[in-house]
Amino acid sequence: MSKIAVTGSLHYDIMLEAPHRPEKGETVMGSACHYKFGGKGGNQAVAAARAGAAVRFAGAVGDDQQGRFLRDQLQQAGVDCAAVSVSETLPSGMSVAITDAEGDYGAVVVSNANQQIALKTFEQPAFWQDVSLLVLQNEVPEAVNLSAAQAARQRGITVCLNAAPARPLSAAFAGCIDLLVVNAIEARDMCGISVQDLTSARTAAESLASRFASVVVTAGEHGVAYSEAGQTRSLAAQKVTLVSTHGAGDCFVGVLCQRLSGGADLSEAVAAANCAAAEHVSRPSH
Template identity: 70%
Template sequence: MGKIVVVGSLHYDIMLSAHHRPEKGETVMGTGCAYKFGGKGGNQAIAAAVAGAEVCFAGSVGDDQPGQFLLQTLQKHSVYTGYVSVLKGQPSGMSVAISDAEGDYGAVVVSNANQHIDLSTFSQEAFWQDVDMLVLQNEVPEAVNLSAAQQAKQRGISVSINAAPVRDISPALQNCIDVLVVNAVEARDMCQVEVKDLRSASLAAQTLAQRFAKVIVTAGEHGVAFCQSGQAVHNLPAVKVKLVSTHGAGDCFMGVLCTSLINHIPLEHAVEKANEAAALHVSRVS
């Protein structure tokens, strides 16, 4: 198995369940509450480790109980945490998510320690030893992503990004990216194609492949489209399952996809494996 470095976010998640998510000014009575490990970076690191990759994580937590919990959870899943900074007097990142009766959710994230990741980490040769792929997301400052990506490219290491939440990607960072993964909303905002089915997801993937070497557009219950620059676009329907919750599905997809790619599995089969793993994820209570 190959080695993945994940640079990204760690959040202590408060998960609320309710019949529906509140509208502006509305108070909703909830049906459940849970406290969980989270952050796109952390979730993707664990998903990759579970899929069989050797995983190293770089990020920051506060010197508080949530920070201890986040580090312990990574370590429990065999993710190396030697490059996670513990910041004195700084609170760890957190989020509050509300899941409705249909299994969809919305969340509010407060980055806290995730805004202070040490860029000097990425200039250390030991950090990149035997690494096959760098995995990024947009829950940390662009300066963090750019610094890590440029150092990876200098060493011939592949760079993947889950561009979520959506924001502008600078030309300098775009030039470093080998694999772009976005959902329907992110694809729409990046290429102005409204993704509402597999046909439009394929159009979005094809459009984005004019800017990125490999593009995957996940379209929820419709499936997933993918395209390599200069080649035909392909898609796969969603695996039919009973939906429990969509929370974390994209992170599961990303972890399995990247693990497959570093083990030289062709893009089509890597996407298929990730699609199946995400379907299993949404069909069970995590």
């Protein structure tokens, strides 16, 4: 069975619920607080594993209670976390997210130990054994992503980047990316096209496809557009009752990559990921 390798962030998430997100200088009385496993890398690894993929994870946590919790959650989801190192100098990564009454959220992330992912991991043949797809995000230093991506390309392994959050990519790193996955905001930041519906999502996907072999642009409640081999398509979002959007993008990427690693084509994988994301946003995020 082919495996997915995921390299990225692990965060101990503090989830707050409030009627609205605070303005500058405002104190808002919240209604609930939850603690959960997070980080885009960790979330995508768990989503792929729960969808049926064999997943290997490379990351870093602190030598603290939060770090032990994060490793335990990976293991419980069936993710191989032998390549998760423990920093002796930095605490585990953390985030605080506020979900408002409409189900939207904003978050603040502190990377901490995620800055110390061991590059030597990617030099070890055992890490790449049976891997067909590498999944990356932008919550860790580009040096980590570049090292992993170059090692993967040398072995003929497909490289997927979920460019979240959006940031400039070096030419060396961009040249390693086979599949780019972005949301509306990230697409706008990378190509200058405002994504407000499926038509503009298709336009953004076509624009980005001039730089990357395959592109997926998620457009929230509108759906998703994708471009590959000169063909651009779109798929409308499923109609659901929104509860929380938190983690929906990570769910989408995890299921997308699980399907691709199992041999599905991009259209099939996007359709499965679209369904999974719709189910995800219709249930509580904790």
